[in-house]
Amino acid sequence: MAAAIPTSSVALHGNARHRCSTLTPISGCRLYRIKCSGENSTSNSPTKQESAPENALLKIAWYGSELLGIAASFLRPPSPVEAPDNYLNLATDGSGAVNRVAVVETIKQDFDRSYFVTGQLTLDAYEENCEFADPAGSFKGLRRFKRNCTNFGSLIDKSNMKLTKWEDFEDKGVGHWRFSCIMSFPWRPILSATGYTEYYFDAQSGKVCRHVEHWNVPKMALLKQILRPTRGFWLWKKDG
Known part of the structure; x- marks a missing residue:
């Protein structure tokens, strides 16, 4: 069984933020497993909250x-000529x-x-x-x-x-x-x-x-x- 150390990175694309975790092999096995999850950016939330x-x-x-x-x-005073x-x-x-x-x-x-x-x-x-x-x-x-x-x-x-x-x-x-x-x-x-x-x-x-x-x-x-x-x-x- 190959052991792996997870590393992660964050990428911003437009208004979405994607977090990717990569499992890097340390035992010489050429097997990579990448798991990505994305979430919408909340950078605009304060603006919406302040607009109210x-x-x-x-x-x-x-x-x-x-x-x-x-x-x-x-x-x-009333105008002489309306x-x-x-x-x-x-x-x-x-x-x-x-x-x-x-x-x-x-x-x-x-x-x-x-x-x-x-x-x-x-x-x-x-x-x-x-x-x-x-x-x-x-x-x-x-x-x-x-x-x-x-x-x-x-x-x-x-x-x-x-x-x-x-x-x-x-x-x-x-x-x-x-x-x-x-x-x-x-x-x-x-x-x-x-x-x-x-x-x-x-x-x-x-x-x-x-x-x-x-x-x-x-x-x-x-x-x-x-x-x-x-x-x-x-x-x-x-x-x-």
């Missing part, structure tokens, strides 16, 4: 900002569906009006029960979205929003944008990001039934921007 509290914190911040916007809407709803009856075809080209054109015009912070969007381009989603969460309701945009704008001193690219697909359009603003909080934080919004069109009405925002920055980075004072703020505060 991060998502919870982001949701709290999102709903908190919505409530803050509602409170600010009651505190701000901006009317941008309600435009879009042309429909024989089946009753609005023209896709017309919907896309109104979306581009809404970008020119910085609808994200003014709430001035073409209502007839959207389903009344349209779903609005972003990295923090989602909800349904065109009026709620318009209200949130208007209230968010009341928390901003200066802003700039620009549509940089538009893409057309069979069931949706994608608008790429660049956004920056100075918020009216006492520490004057600057929020700056790029991203894109997917506009899904309802097959029957032709209107937007889903409005999904994507930000090209990590979710927590957006929150940190809001919490970070403007450069020189503390020096200005001290001198004041």
